[in-house]
Amino acid sequence: MNRILILGGGVGGTLVANLLVKRLRRPIDDGDVTLTVVDSKGSHVYQPGFMYIAMGGERAERLARPERSLLDRRVRLVVGDVVRIAPESHVVELADGQWLGYDHLVLATGSRIVPEAIEHFAQEAHHFYSAEAALKLRHALDAFTGGRIVVGIAGMPYKCPPAPLEVAFLMEAELRERGLREKSEIHFCSPIGRAFTIESVSDMATPILAQKGIELHTFFNVETIDPERKVVQSLEGEELPYDLLVLVPPHKGAQVLIDAGLAPAPGGWLPTDRHTLQVGGRPDVFALGDATDLPLSKAGSTAHFEAPVVAERIAARVLGREPDARAGSYEGKVVCFFEVGDGKGTLLQFDYDHPPNPPKPNRFWHLGKVVFNKTYWHTVPKGRV
Amino acid sequence: MLETPSTPAITRTIDARGSFCPGPLMELIRAIRESQVGDVIAVWSSDRGSKIDIPRWIEKAGHRLVALETRDGYDEIVVEKLR
Numbered sequence: 001m002n003r004i005l006i007l008g009g010g011v012g013g014t015l016v017a018n019l020l021v022k023r024l025r026r027p028i029d030d031g032d033v034t035l036t037v038v039d040s041k042g043s044h045v046y047q048p049g050f051m052y053i054a055m056g057g058e059r060a061e062r063l064a065r066p067e068r069s070l071l072d073r074r075v076r077l078v079v080g081d082v083v084r085i086a087p088e089s090h091v092v093e094l095a096d097g098q099w100l101g102y103d104h105l106v107l108a109t110g111s112r113i114v115p116e117a118i119e120h121f122a123q124e125a126h127h128f129y130s131a132e133a134a135l136k137l138r139h140a141l142d143a144f145t146g147g148r149i150v151v152g153i154a155g156m157p158y159k160c161p162p163a164p165l166e167v168a169f170l171m172e173a174e175l176r177e178r179g180l181r182e183k184s185e186i187h188f189c190s191p192i193g194r195a196f197t198i199e200s201v202s203d204m205a206t207p208i209l210a211q212k213g214i215e216l217h218t219f220f221n222v223e224t225i226d227p228e229r230k231v232v233q234s235l236e237g238e239e240l241p242y243d244l245l246v247l248v249p250p251h252k253g254a255q256v257l258i259d260a261g262l263a264p265a266p267g268g269w270l271p272t273d274r275h276t277l278q279v280g281g282r283p284d285v286f287a288l289g290d291a292t293d294l295p296l297s298k299a300g301s302t303a304h305f306e307a308p309v310v311a312e313r314i315a316a317r318v319l320g321r322e323p324d325a326r327a328g329s330y331e332g333k334v335v336c337f338f339e340v341g342d343g344k345g346t347l348l349q350f351d352y353d354h355p356p357n358p359p360k361p362n363r364f365w366h367l368g369k370v371v372f373n374k375t376y377w378h379t380v381p382k383g384r385v
Numbered sequence: 386m387l388e389t390p391s392t393p394a395i396t397r398t399i400d401a402r403g404s405f406c407p408g409p410l411m412e413l414i415r416a417i418r419e420s421q422v423g424d425v426i427a428v429w430s431s432d433r434g435s436k437i438d439i440p441r442w443i444e445k446a447g448h449r450l451v452a453l454e455t456r457d458g459y460d461e462i463v464v465e466k467l468r
Binding site: 193199221 | 407417
């Protein structure tokens with residue numbers, strides 16, 4: 001008996017499960033392999049859609065589906081919170097007291113936002129990293145009649161690296177359409193020395209910021225928010241007044257990974273081999289998606305391209321063969337769309353050895369993102385693309 | 386190598402070799418947040434961008450670049466927290 005246990009029902013966990021069914025259908029049907037996904041809510045949420053609740057008329061109810069509906073019927077779904085992982089004894093404990101043993105463990109536990117790490121964040125700052133927060137930002141934008149908007153990043157790494165730039169671009173376009181642009185300033189704060197981590201993307205985005213009159217502040221690491229004076233202050237000693245503050249909240253990995261000694265505090269990102277996706281040199285533990293410490297975007301796309309590697313490696317272990325040299329090695333592939341406003345977008349496609357060379361923003365890539373968002377449910381989680 | 390007449394003793398060393406931009410800078414920022422004024426932090430980075438980005442950040446943040454030296458396959462950047 002081979003017991004495969006997958007923690008997390010996001011893009012990575014769901015896709016690994018469905019790809020493993022394709023590779024191990026016979027032993028699963030024969031009862032020699034079990035495949036279990038544990039998810040805390042039993043609901044699969046398309047998180048890239050949150051930004052569009054704030055910026056594009058999206059609705060929260062269209063962004064979630066039952067996880068069960070996305071998994072092959074051969075996969076067992078357990079809904080519950082993981083409270084303990086004991087890698088030495090190969091068991092996982094759930095909040096309801098249930099114990100699940102495993103022979104192969106996949107950690108697809110994602111990342112979580114911790115706005116409480118910055119005092120006054122909850123009262124003063126808006127964000128778009130949950131459906132609820134994105135709707136609140138939408139309401140704030142509806143009520144906005146002009147003033148000073150500050151968009152910033154309150155901790156790295158964070159999910160969907162282009163998102164804050166996209167939001168700045170989309171808000172600028174919206175203010176123009178509403179006749180509020182002349183009465184508004186938009187400031188974009190980057191924690192590093194340029195607009196975006198990847199140099200070629202930064203080189204593409206920086207002239208667009210200038211063209212749209214969005215002021216770029218580099219090396220601005222958010223330190224404190226002063227609600228009395230309505231200013232956000234940086235570790236570097238700069239401060240910016242705001243009427244509307246939009247900050248990416250700090251992110252961390254799952255606490256249970258830190259508690260299990262699998263990921264170091266305080267970040268909680270799993271030390272993951274960049275090619276095999278094994279965790280901490282353990283042959284039976286794999287990670288993908290936001291949970292890893294890999295120097296890549298925390299994005300569904302990363303999990304999408306990592307999942308076939310994890311599935312190939314686990315299938316090889318189950319079948320007692322060597323993993324395929326190509327299919328079993330992750331080369332850092334990520335593909336994601338990047339909105340620049342005014343109905344235009346571009347595409348970021350890269351891997352460990354090849355930085356992105358984004359095409360000039362156009363309508364095609366904006367429409368590509370719209371189509372991808374709408375067809376996601378039928379394609380990515382089911383392993384059809 | 387940049388050296389002042391009195392190079393203070395290193396209080397903490399961050400080994401960020403193998404981490405890519407902005408990893409080493411973010412590690413340094415985390416260490417600065419956790420340190421006291423007067424602490425001296427050394428960052429080891431194999432990312433080629435660090436020896437440009439980190440001194441720029443040190444200047445912007447008002448700290449002191451104590452030393453910058455290329456070693457065997459990596460750069461050592463030493464910073465003193467001033468405020």
